Amino acid sequence: MIRAIRACKTAAEERTVVRKECAAIRDTINENDQDYRHRNLAKLMFIHMLGYPTHFGQMECLKLIASPGFPEKRIGYLGLMLLLDERQEVLMLVTNSLKQYPVSIRNSFCFCILAFFYSDFQTNLNHTNQYIVGLALCALGNICSAEMARDLAPEVERLLQFRDPNVRKKAALCTIRIIKKVPDLAENFINSAAGLLREKHHGVLITGVQLCTELSKVCGEALEYFRMKCTEGLVRNLKDLVNSPYSPEYDVGGITDPFLHIRLLKLLRVLGEGDADASDCMNDILAQVATKTESNKVAGNAILYECVQTIMSVEDNGGLRVLAINILGRFLSNRDNNIRYVALNMLIKAVAADAQAVQRHRATILECVKDSDASIQKRALELVYSLVNESNVKSLTKELIDYLEVSDQDFRGDLTSKICSIVAKFAPEKIWYIDQMLKVLSEAGNFVKDEVWHSVIVVISNASDLHGYTVRALYRALQTSVEQESLVRVAVWCIGEYGDILVKNVGMLDLEDPITVTESDALDVVEMTVKRHASDLTTKAMALVALLKLCSRFPSCSERIRNVIIQYKGNLLLELQQRSIEFNRIIANYQNIRSILVERMPVLDEANFVGRRDGSLPGTASTPTGPSVNLPNGVTKTSVAPLVDLLDLNSDEAPAPSSSGGDLLQDLLGVDLPSTSEQFG
């Protein structure tokens, strides 16, 4: 059958083959053929793996489990574990009235396991039965539900002291399942779990250690108990393991059973966390592991990694911490990407404990941000982000922005948002903020989120002494990076607002190169934006507003502006068409109020903006009806409508396909509302 499925070229063919096989299997199930039963089940497993429904086979599993031979039982249990699961079981309970399941599967399943346990205990324990007990435990450990856990807990507890180590280890893991399902039962297991820690058999020990770890997590009493009674024993265990001679059976890359090492360290971590005595007790061995473990193989590094994790979370010990951070530093410079990845991962956690020590590796971490591997980049970026503070923000941001220029497209989104939040959070002064944001906007403007460029505008409007500087810088940036949508938006807004400053070179700073921009140069830029096909609606709409504003800043050019605006009166996009018509009327008919109307925006309230962005403040824009009611009689009725529309761009009837951009416009212009209407009055 598998061959047939493999031969299938298409998904449809595969489905036909599977359907046929399923039908055949159902037939043999109905015929109750003993010999083919386990082969059928093997087939079913394969079908299940391919992702087809196989619920009809569940009953077969039970039959196989009930059969006397070990191989049949084996595969029966396997099938059970794969095909049956908690949810289906519950489902079965609900539907147990269905004809094909006269007895509830769950009950019969429980019964089967119980029957095995009892028969195995009652008959003298012989060789095969050990394995069968093991099987039953394994199944129980993988799929048992809360009710079953309750019913079978005493059995499992007894099995923890079973003669055969293979059964003991499985019972231990089974217990983990039980206490996770029913945490109340945890207390009963504390003693027997502690007993497991004295074992010599590696399998039992590793499961015992895992059991203790889990017990300590669900039950505070257990944690205390293990802390008091077992810490020393565990330390001794670990010591023996570290110093153990070569044993071929458990050897991985020259280290005896690294898995056991790791589990022991993990349990020590749980015990040492928040307890000075226990931590003291394990200091020596941790130091020994950290210094003696060879680090040229994956296994050794895995142990070191775990050890560092333990050192970082147990109670403070300066010397050990330094050792741990040094190990991480070594990891960071390792050639193997996997090792670097875990080092970064660990350093993120270490920042909370000891930021100073991590700062020392800043240069290496920055290199990792530039790595070609996406997983490493992501980790490293997160780490850098948590390392930023007031003192290093300038140099780190510079590095990141430099890297932004050459980074991968996929990574830019993440990188940009991290840079933006760093800059916004730690900016020491406004001019630096503006500089950095302009760099980001011109490098990766397309990845910048709306609220980021909104806040850039707010900051610019607040920095009145930097208006000239900003608008000139933006003008310059716009010459080179027209493709970055959000840069264009910010630039157009600023040119609209501060066009006169741009032309007259007001507020020149010492560090600037002089630049001469004529009125028509400034207009060119805006006109180009409005005409560019790639610009989206928000940008074009913003450009139109800018044109309107420029028309009062540069009175000599108003005819040219009107010509541009007029071209949009037939535009297919309603928003642009409406603006075009309205603005045209303002330019042509209302020269007397035009200059007041398009006056420079009052300073945007930063706190208000931040608050609204976080959603803590309700929107403060006045309601659309407010100003039109209050308008003085001097203004004719016809102009009221466009005026209101102009000021309240997002009134309900206006289409807003790019709502996020529109929001800002409303914010910016909405804030303007009260002041303009006051001036009318």
Added chain:
Amino acid sequence: MGIRFVLMVNKQGQTRLAQYYEYLTIEERRALEGEIVRKCLARTEQQPFLIVVDKIDLHMWLILFHCGQCSFVEHRNYKIVYRRYASLFFLVGVDDGENELAILEFIHLLVETMDRHFGNVCELDIMFHLEKAHFMLEEMVMNGCIVETSKSNILTPIQLIDKTS
């Protein structure tokens, strides 16, 4: 805690063995497998493979195709540790607290165990002896925790079945 699933997938992205230690519906499983496989396979194709021969096992199957990319990928709330052996990918999904390097080592142990049993194991061995592959995995991992790390201990029950049948 620990291991959430073990997957074996070939180069074409077909699942060859799947074992989950938490409940997912069949549809969820298919979707998850598809996403993970796409993610991991795409990563390994980005760079030419450097061939690193493991000194202990010199035969073909254990030639590790080691590529420059790191073997950990984050996906949803899992971390996926993967390793490629010839045409087969071994993917293990773990949760946050797990030691990734240890899992990497665990995958290797799994492969070595299979190798000892089948002798020069290949994709077809796993396909046609799916149940045995499952038995082995079951002896090694139970409910997401590692049970046994000794190869001979893992294989005794399986050899026992072979003897009786």
